[in-house]
Amino acid sequence: MSLTSCPECEAAIELNDVLVGEIVVCPDCGVDLEVISLEPLQLELAPMEEEDWGE
Amino acid sequence: MDEVTLLEGLLRSYSPTAAEQLAVEFLAHAMRGLDFQVEVDAVGNAIGWRGEGGRQIVLLGHIDTVRGEIPVRREGDLLFGRGAVDAKGALACFVAAVSQLTIPSGWQVVVIGAVGEEGDSRGAKAIVDRYWPDFAIIGEPSGWDRVTLGYKGSLLLSYRVEQPLAHPAAQAENAPEAAVAFWNRLTAAAAAWNEPYQRTFDQVTPILRQMQSGEDGFNGWAELWINLRLPAWFAPGQAFIELSALAGAGRLHLLDAVPAYLGEKNTALVRAFLSAIRAVGGKPAFALKSGTADLNLAAPVWGCPAVAYGPGDSNLDHTPNEHISLSEYRRSIGVLKEVLNQLMQV
Numbered sequence: 001m002s003l004t005s006c007p008e009c010e011a012a013i014e015l016n017d018v019l020v021g022e023i024v025v026c027p028d029c030g031v032d033l034e035v036i037s038l039e040p041l042q043l044e045l046a047p048m049e050e051e052d053w054g055e
Numbered sequence: 056m057d058e059v060t061l062l063e064g065l066l067r068s069y070s071p072t073a074a075e076q077l078a079v080e081f082l083a084h085a086m087r088g089l090d091f092q093v094e095v096d097a098v099g100n101a102i103g104w105r106g107e108g109g110r111q112i113v114l115l116g117h118i119d120t121v122r123g124e125i126p127v128r129r130e131g132d133l134l135f136g137r138g139a140v141d142a143k144g145a146l147a148c149f150v151a152a153v154s155q156l157t158i159p160s161g162w163q164v165v166v167i168g169a170v171g172e173e174g175d176s177r178g179a180k181a182i183v184d185r186y187w188p189d190f191a192i193i194g195e196p197s198g199w200d201r202v203t204l205g206y207k208g209s210l211l212l213s214y215r216v217e218q219p220l221a222h223p224a225a226q227a228e229n230a231p232e233a234a235v236a237f238w239n240r241l242t243a244a245a246a247a248w249n250e251p252y253q254r255t256f257d258q259v260t261p262i263l264r265q266m267q268s269g270e271d272g273f274n275g276w277a278e279l280w281i282n283l284r285l286p287a288w289f290a291p292g293q294a295f296i297e298l299s300a301l302a303g304a305g306r307l308h309l310l311d312a313v314p315a316y317l318g319e320k321n322t323a324l325v326r327a328f329l330s331a332i333r334a335v336g337g338k339p340a341f342a343l344k345s346g347t348a349d350l351n352l353a354a355p356v357w358g359c360p361a362v363a364y365g366p367g368d369s370n371l372d373h374t375p376n377e378h379i380s381l382s383e384y385r386r387s388i389g390v391l392k393e394v395l396n397q398l399m400q401v
Binding site: 019020021022023034036046047048049050051052053054 | 201
């Protein structure tokens with residue numbers, strides 16, 4: 001088990017068996033977060049979803 | 056052959072839909088020179104592969120472009136030419152990245168330059184049953200630091216209504232007026248469907264493509280060609296049923312239907328892209344596209360993690376100013392190499 005905090009609301013977050021690049025949800029504020037490293041466990045706001053034209 | 060010579064050669068091989076042979080021959084020759092095994096299949100797709108094994112990654116690009124040849128030229132870092140963005144940049148990125156990898160035992164990486172994507176996707180339709188990849192990447196411009204997770208669906212249909220002619224002063228609804236009334240009912244319904252949704256990706260977008268009308272002395276007629284861009288929550292079949300209920304005296308005829316596709320974020324494929332983009336100093340983002348692509352067609356059949364990726368600004372798709380930044384093109388090759396290396400360690 002690893003402990004870290006949400007970069008958006010600073011709530012404490014416990015995570016188990018996650019992978020780098022995995023998207024997790026903050027249980028307090030509900031924002032999507034990306035696991036960017038495991039040792040130490042670090043989270044960043046997950047990539048934005050941007051809309052554009054294209055086909 | 057270096058990566059810029061490869062892209063420039065593809066651009067010089069002008070290949071509008073249904074006339075791709077020159078570019079297919081160029082790509083097949085280039086891939087042979089880069090240590091791929093190569094075949095040109097029955098519909099004209101250029102297919103190259105490296106490695107042998109039970110696990111497979113398919114990189115599906117398209118080699119056709121829209122019409123309108125643009126003289127190939129360089130201006131500093133920019134390379135101009137039809138298809139620079141949509142999507143020879145992505146296809147050349149695939150070939151260059153795979154050519155620079157050591158493919159581990161047990162893995163095969165396949166690069167496909169498919170024909171017909173700007174038309175009826177006949178190239179992709181011909182290969183979807185030939186491959187069962189573990190991961191799929193579709194070659195479309197996302198920008199080097201973005202990953203495209205989804206494309207909207209599309210429903211193309213015609214609406215035809217006929218009415219007996221009456222004297223214009225009789226104030227009876229004529230066929231053109233009936234067609235306009237149907238279009239107005241359709242747009243009102245779309246506005247109601249869209250009410251809960253903020254994003255264009257989640258909304259129904261009606262587009263009136265063509266309208267004609269005429270009369271033969273006894274009857275008048277009017278015809279509309281309509282394209283509905285569909286969100287993931289609205290299947291083409293359901294949309295057709297809903298529109299049929301609005302058709303009044305007219306009849307709808309289905310011309311083409313493609314469901315929307317929205318891929319998962321929590322897959323090994325997406326994780327590999329996020330870490331590869333961050334590893335070269337980028338801030339990754341996800342893209343959701345309002346058009347359709349071969350991703351819509353192939354991903355549901357293959358059922359594996361699938362995204363679209365490629366260098367370039369899709370705002371330049373289909374424009375007379377189509378060009379790509381060579382430095383972005385090189386960065387996308389670096390990202391893709393890292394992604395493929397990570398996937399083949401799984």
